[in-house]
Amino acid sequence: MIPWGETRLVQGNEAIALGALASGIRFFGGYPITPSTEVAEILARRLPETGGVFIQMEDEIASISSVMGASLGGAKAMTATSGPGFSLMQEGLGYGCMAEIPFVVVDVMRAGPSTGLPTQVSQGDVMQARWGSHGDRPVIAICPTSVRECFDLTVRAFNLSEEFRTPVLLLSDEVIGHMRERVTFPRREDVRILDRPVPETPVEWYEHYHPAPSNVSPMASYGSGYRFHVTGLTHDRQGFPTRRVDEVDEKMARLKNKIVRRLDELVEVKTHDVEQSRVVIFAYGSVYRSALAAQVMLEKKHKKVGVFRPVTLWPFPDREVKEYLDEKDVVIVPELNQGQLIHEVERLTSDCVRIVPVQRVDGYEITPEEIVQAAMEVM
Amino acid sequence: MAAILPYEYKYLRAKKKFPHVWCPGCGIGIVMGSIIRAIDSLGWTKNEIMLVSGIGCTSRMPVYLDFNTLHTMHGRALAFATGVKLANPGLKVIAVMGDGDALAIGGNHVIHAARRNIDITSIIVNNFNYGMTGGQHSPTTPMNAVTATSPHGMIEPGFDTCALLSAAGASFVARATVYHVIEMDGLIRQALEKKGFSVVEALSPCPTNYGRANRLGDAVKMMEDMRDNSVTVTKAAKMTPEELSGKIVRGVLAEREAPEYTDLYRELCERVQGKAAEVPK
Numbered sequence: 171m172i173p174w175g176e177t178r179l180v181q182g183n184e185a186i187a188l189g190a191l192a193s194g195i196r197f198f199g200g201y202p203i204t205p206s207t208e209v210a211e212i213l214a215r216r217l218p219e220t221g222g223v224f225i226q227m228e229d230e231i232a233s234i235s236s237v238m239g240a241s242l243g244g245a246k247a248m249t250a251t252s253g254p255g256f257s258l259m260q261e262g263l264g265y266g267c268m269a270e271i272p273f274v275v276v277d278v279m280r281a282g283p284s285t286g287l288p289t290q291v292s293q294g295d296v297m298q299a300r301w302g303s304h305g306d307r308p309v310i311a312i313c314p315t316s317v318r319e320c321f322d323l324t325v326r327a328f329n330l331s332e333e334f335r336t337p338v339l340l341l342s343d344e345v346i347g348h349m350r351e352r353v354t355f356p357r358r359e360d361v362r363i364l365d366r367p368v369p370e371t372p373v374e375w376y377e378h379y380h381p382a383p384s385n386v387s388p389m390a391s392y393g394s395g396y397r398f399h400v401t402g403l404t405h406d407r408q409g410f411p412t413r414r415v416d417e418v419d420e421k422m423a424r425l426k427n428k429i430v431r432r433l434d435e436l437v438e439v440k441t442h443d444v445e446q447s448r449v450v451i452f453a454y455g456s457v458y459r460s461a462l463a464a465q466v467m468l469e470k471k472h473k474k475v476g477v478f479r480p481v482t483l484w485p486f487p488d489r490e491v492k493e494y495l496d497e498k499d500v501v502i503v504p505e506l507n508q509g510q511l512i513h514e515v516e517r518l519t520s521d522c523v524r525i526v527p528v529q530r531v532d533g534y535e536i537t538p539e540e541i542v543q544a545a546m547e548v549m
Numbered sequence: 550m551a552a553i554l555p556y557e558y559k560y561l562r563a564k565k566k567f568p569h570v571w572c573p574g575c576g577i578g579i580v581m582g583s584i585i586r587a588i589d590s591l592g593w594t595k596n597e598i599m600l601v602s603g604i605g606c607t608s609r610m611p612v613y614l615d616f617n618t619l620h621t622m623h624g625r626a627l628a629f630a631t632g633v634k635l636a637n638p639g640l641k642v643i644a645v646m647g648d649g650d651a652l653a654i655g656g657n658h659v660i661h662a663a664r665r666n667i668d669i670t671s672i673i674v675n676n677f678n679y680g681m682t683g684g685q686h687s688p689t690t691p692m693n694a695v696t697a698t699s700p701h702g703m704i705e706p707g708f709d710t711c712a713l714l715s716a717a718g719a720s721f722v723a724r725a726t727v728y729h730v731i732e733m734d735g736l737i738r739q740a741l742e743k744k745g746f747s748v749v750e751a752l753s754p755c756p757t758n759y760g761r762a763n764r765l766g767d768a769v770k771m772m773e774d775m776r777d778n779s780v781t782v783t784k785a786a787k788m789t790p791e792e793l794s795g796k797i798v799r800g801v802l803a804e805r806e807a808p809e810y811t812d813l814y815r816e817l818c819e820r821v822q823g824k825a826a827e828v829p830k
Contacts, residue, residue, distance in 0.1 A: 197636055218821040223635045223814065228661040232628035235621065235658075239601075239632025242619065243640070247632070265622050392617040393637040395596055399612055401620035410565060410612060 174358040182320045182347040183208035189324025196222045196245035199236035201229055204288045205344040206278040209250035230255035234262035241273045244391030250276035256295055263337050264303030265402045272331035276340045278347040281533045290533030291344035293455055293506040299339050300484050308429035311339035311484040315458045317351040329364040335386050345456035377407040385428035438481040439490045447476035448499040452515055454480050457504050463538035473549050491518045500548045504528035504536045560585045562615050570609050574768025576727035576753030577607050580674050587738035599640040601630040606681045607647035607674040624654030627662040630669050638811045648675040649687040652708055663717035666745045667810040676755035684758025695762045710750045715803035720745030722803040726752040728775040745809045
């Protein structure tokens with residue numbers, strides 16, 4: 171089913187489906203929406219072959235809810251959607267974070283707002299991914315830039331969700347999702363698949379939300395013999411609703427700390443010639459590909475620029491941005507939105523660094539030429 | 550008040566979660582008692598019961614019961630329940646919801662769960678209003694009734710829950726009242742035993758909000774009204790439409806045999822895997 175070690179021509183969304191299968195997905199609940207639909211279509215065909223469940227639910231709220239139910243029942247679970255569907259899933263993402271349920275949500279970003287340009291690319295959901303659900307909560311979101319990465323980062327998304335017991339977002343975009351590339355798949359033995367730790371304590375001692383050892387406790391499944399309560403209400407270690415200040419504080423601190431105290435394991439960036447350059451392009455998703463092309467084009471004009479790419483969009487790579495970008499003359503931030511991550515870059519760099527936006531919201535890619543032009547104006 | 554029977558006590562998280570949140574005179578606890586007695590009579594173990602709810606007064610029920618319990622988002626009990634059931638078909642999945650939870654915000658999920666005929670038992674406690682938020686009108690509030698958001702009288706007709714879910718494809722549909730509690734025990738038991746999507750609508754008084762706003766008297770008076778204004782299916786069959794007007798019909802309103810979703814899914818997997826084995830790639 172997975173072409174381990176082989177070379178194939180594969181579409182981005184197809185690679186996501188294959189990554190999910192490689193991770194051992196047992197449940198997909200989804201609702202058709204362009205440009206993510208291929209993920210559902212492929213899994214509808216493939217999951218029954220593995221004995222896993224594919225179900226098309228009645229809407230995106232039902233999709234994410236069924237995914238959470240399945241995960242609590244012990245299945246690795248995922249859904250895939252795009253802009254309007256992602257908006258509908260926001261309450262569920264908050265629930266998943268609060269109830270500490272591992273699952274993966276793929277958002278293949280398309281141009282909004284509203285129905286927008288359903289078949290065209292954007293990066294308009296980056297801030298929604300971070301702040302779309304009510305209340306404070308940590309978010310893990312990672313962003314592929316190639317078809318091979320659609321596979322790799324889907325595996326990583328499942329691993330992170332199982333390890334941290336939290337929803338993980340894979341923020342792809344229409345260009346990456348629909349692009350076909352020649353992909354050499356990794357060998358089976360080179361891919362690490364993580365499963366959630368399960369409790370070994372006697373049933374009567376089990377706490378569904380015990381803080382030890384690393385703020386993430388082993389997780390029992392429904393039907394395993396451990397009986398427990400799960401609620402979106404703020405809860406104690408056993409999962410029962412509480413308003414006791416010490417218990418509420420412990421829960422909220424733990425939700426945050428389980429992420430922020432392990433940033434080293436979570437946050438990943440890629441840099442190309444950043445150290446040697448006074449001008450750096452900060453880019454992610456499909457735009458990163460244009461940034462790399464622009465770097466080559468500028469090199470031919472004897473202009474040296476670096477490229478900085480956050481692989482992890484959330485938690486935002488604060489330390490890395492400070493370390494690599496705060497001393498630069500210019501940071502060019504091309505984004506397929508009216509300015510989302512540019513504000514994070516601004517937040518982390520001093521006033522001496524000139525931040526140059528390159529933005530498009532017309533449904534088309536930012537071309538390498540547009541980035542080159544922006545660079546030439548400041549160099 | 551009657552003493553809690555030992556076998557009922559066995560199913561409660563008695564040391565942890567009581568006292569409960571329900572108001573004096575509320576009928577939800579009676580429905581909870583019926584669910585316990587029905588499960589006990591079937592001899593099912595606590596480990597195999599999966600109790601799922603949404604948000605609202607009724608949806609607080611799972612926290613009190615020592616089963617596998619899941620208190621989800623408003624309206625989404627059946628969507629979560631669908632996921633748990635498919636991931637773990639061996640679990641006996643029960644969804645408890647109020648009228649607003651099941652039929653307004655969760656209306657889409659309830660009709661689709663019925664259409665799929667997935668093996669989940671839904672207990673919909675209908676008290677004709679949103680109790681937890683202070684008595685606003687719901688999809689079952691009768692015409693002309695006064696609630697916090699229909700202060701001048703309700704001008705929307707209410708759903709007939711049982712007719713709706715019967716039409717949507719449920720395998721078993723029944724209506725009970727908390728006054729006729731032994732009858733309700735039996736109907737819930739039948740619903741639990743029935744393969745496929747089964748529904749029991751349990752009518753229940755909300756004297757604190759709905760009853761007070763409509764001057765329906767105290768909890769006892771509201772219970773007496775359930776007694777006086779309802780008839781069994783058998784009796785209803787012998788009555789004229791005029792005699793039936795304004796009466797609540799209790800009992801099994803629909804029952805049919807239809808393929809169940811998790812069975813069909815398992816068969817689909819076997820069929821697909823058989824094909825895959827025959828035709829090597």
